[in-house]
Amino acid sequence: MTEPTAAASVQIVCPHCLAANRVPADRPAEKARCGACKAALFDGHPVALTEATFDRLVGRTEIPVVVDFWAPWCGPCRMMAPAFEQAAAQLQPQVRLVKVDTEANPGLAARYGIRSIPTLAVFSHGQELTRQSGAMPLPQLLRWIDAATAYA
Template sequence: MTAAADATSAARQIACPKCLAANRVPADRPAEKARCGACGTPLFDGHPVEATEATFDALISRTHIPVVVDFWAPWCGPCRMMAPAYEQAAAQLEPQVRLLKVDTQANPGLAARYGIRSIPTLAVFGGGQELTRQSGAMPLPQLLRWIEAATAYA
């Protein structure tokens, strides 16, 4: 196999946070600088992506790196307390992990579909499937440890 074929086979697929197009990002190129081939939007910007009922499935299924989802609501005190740590986690973990946020008040269908009973709830997805979840707010060090452990085999 040639080096070009190796790089192609090791390419990661990442969904564009704006237009949802699937983008192949070669392993030998820095993913943090990758842009969508369809709309030109950076694929990573160091911030969690706001997902909705309309965008969630595409963001999960078209992204072939671990995806961590924060199910939250604007009225939830612990959710608001954890929000800055989750933002910092995105800045530290991208592009190895994609972080999404789902407002359960605005997207009750997603909350019902995944049986979200308490918030905040973090769920890890790999290959389009939920792998694990954790409820409750966490400070940044604990959040980073949990994400790293939960995504190690995703």
């Protein structure tokens, strides 16, 4: 007799307390809550990351993570912000969208060679897969994320 296998699951890092959570594939991830802090793992909004939180969330989350490297003084960044917010609402929990303020986190901008903003980068298991510079309207942004995460 064979042992029953555990249902497949995916690891999601809580954006609030950074605890790693296993979310079973047979349960709706959009309703998942953190086992440590009890907060929702997904709230339909991008997560603001810092140099202190970036590696933990991006490196340990098993779904694709789209990072928006931006700055508050950047006009195109501010123009794209509502589209990025809408994309987060539409794409979570299949994709995690995060924002990194390059002005407040220059070490991350330097580490990833961010030379123009906004720059979007897709990560899978902590590894950068692709990037795109320049602001995009929502339809183009959704198409780009879909294509960029198709093999993540």
